[in-house]
Every structure is written in C-alpha cells, then in structure tokens.
Amino acid sequence: DSGVTQTPKHLITATGQRVTLRCSPRSGDLSVYWYQQSLDQGLQFLIHYYNGEERAKGNILERFSAQQFPDLHSELNLSSLELGDSALYFCASSVGEGTGQNIQYFGAGTRLSVL
Amino acid sequence: SQQGEEDPQALSIQEGENATMNCSYKTSINNLQWYRQNSGRGLVHLILIRSNEREKHSGRLRVTLDTSKKSSSLLITASRAADTASYFCAKQNTGTASKLTFGTGTRLQVTL
Numbered sequence: 001d002s003g004v005t006q007t008p009k010h011l012i013t014a015t016g017q018r019v020t021l022r023c024s025p026r027s028g029d030l031s032v033y034w035y036q037q038s039l040d041q042g043l044q045f046l047i048h049y050y051n052g053e054e055r056a057k058g059n060i061l062e063r064f065s066a067q068q069f070p071d072l073h074s075e076l077n078l079s080s081l082e083l084g085d086s087a088l089y090f091c092a093s094s095v096g097e098g099t100g101q102n103i104q105y106f107g108a109g110t111r112l113s114v115l
Numbered sequence: 116s117q118q119g120e121e122d123p124q125a126l127s128i129q130e131g132e133n134a135t136m137n138c139s140y141k142t143s144i145n146n147l148q149w150y151r152q153n154s155g156r157g158l159v160h161l162i163l164i165r166s167n168e169r170e171k172h173s174g175r176l177r178v179t180l181d182t183s184k185k186s187s188s189l190l191i192t193a194s195r196a197a198d199t200a201s202y203f204c205a206k207q208n209t210g211t212a213s214k215l216t217f218g219t220g221t222r223l224q225v226t227l
Binding site for chain 1: 117145148150155156157158159160163165203207213215216217218219220
C-alpha cells in the first residue's frame with residue numbers, strides 16, 4: 001500500500017458527461033501528480049500541484065482541469081468526455097516540490113470507461 | 116509522446132533466470148527511475164539512479180546508467196514468479212523539475 005488513495009476505483013459513464021476523480025496523497029506529501037495511462041499513449045504526465053499551486057502541466061486537454069485543496073487532496077475533472085478518454089488515471093504524491101530526487105508514490109488508479 | 120524506448124517489449128523467462136531490460140532516452144536527465152506495475156494496478160517505485168551514478172543495487176535489482184549512450188538497464192537476478200509484471204523506466208529531465216517521463220515498458224513473464 002503506497003498510502004495514496006484514489007476514488008473511485010472504477011467509473012463507467014457516457015460520452016459528453018463530466019466526472020471527478022479524487023486523490024488523497026500520502027500523509028506529509030505536498031505534491032500531487034496526475035497521469036493518464038492508455039493503450040495507445042502509454043503513461044502520460046498530466047499536471048502537478050504543490051501545496052495548492054499548479055507547478056507543471058503536461059499533455060492535459062483543455063476539457064480536463066485539476067485542483068489541490070487546502071487539505072492537500074486533489075481532484076481531476078474531466079468534462080465533455082469522449083471515447084478516447086477511456087483510460088487508467090493515476091495520482092501520485094511526493095514529499096517535496098518535485099525538484100531534486102523526486103520519487104513519486106502512486107495510487108491504485110481510477111479506471112474510466114466512456115461508453 | 117514518450118521519450119525513449121524500452122526493450123524488449125516483452126520478455127519470458129523461467130524462474131531462477133536473470134532478466135535484463137533496457138531503456139533509452141533522448142535528452143539530459145537529472146535522474147532515472149524504475150517502476151514496476153502489476154497488471155492494471157498502480158506503479159511501485161523500485162530504484163532511482165542519479166545522473167552522476169553508474170550503477171546501483173537494491174536486493175536482487177541492479178541498475179546501470181550510461182549517460183554517454185543515454186541508456187539504462189535493469190537486471191533482476193534469480194527471478195521469481197512474483198516478479199511477473201510490467202517494468203517502466205521514468206526519466207526526470209533537467210529543466211523540467213517535477214515531471215517524470217515514462218518509457219513504453221517491458222512486460223516480464225516469469226514461469227515456474
């Protein structure tokens with residue numbers, strides 16, 4: 001158990017809908033990262049938050065947004081869902097800001113199926 | 116798109132044998148890390164090697180890094196059925212701080 005909690009584990013929804021994925025980082029970790037894993041794109045970095053502030057953005061679509069709350073949990077919002085958004089979404093956390101030797105601890109993921 | 120590739124894409128060995136996976140990358144790195152993923156589950160951090168290190172060990176794992184060739188390898192010695200998983204290298208590039216860029220992964224199957 002990494003200590004990173006993601007909910008829900010599975011999500012089935014329809015095209016055009018909006019969903020929210022939730023992540024609680026390990027106790028004491030200030031950084032939260034979101035990744036998408038799909039068969040065709042592999043593991044892609046989406047976004048990084050540190051202590052409530054956005055620090056880095058990757059290949060995140062404009063239909064996707066995220067935030068980190070004062071209690072350090074994070075939410076990833078996916079809207080106007082398309083079939084191609086079906087994937088595993090991982091949250092990871094780390095102690096520091098992400099610089100230096102950045103070991104990230106991953107949650108079990110949320111499997112999103114868009115039908 | 117992902118930076119670099121891993122090879123082989125898939126590897127099947129028998130218990131007790133050694134498994135070697137390779138990872139290549141394109142730009143300068145701060146460090147390179149290896150993660151394991153059991154089928155459809157979260158990634159587990161295995162080992163981190165800094166750009167100024169050439170070799171690192173952790174239990175049955177041995178990682179090497181050749182920055183001149185921009186490549187790394189992961190060796191698992193005396194493999195066990197429980198080592199069956201996908202293995203990913205992840206690069207932390209210089210200048211992009213927090214982002215980890217993952218390779219395509221090697222699927223390792225260890226049979227009894």
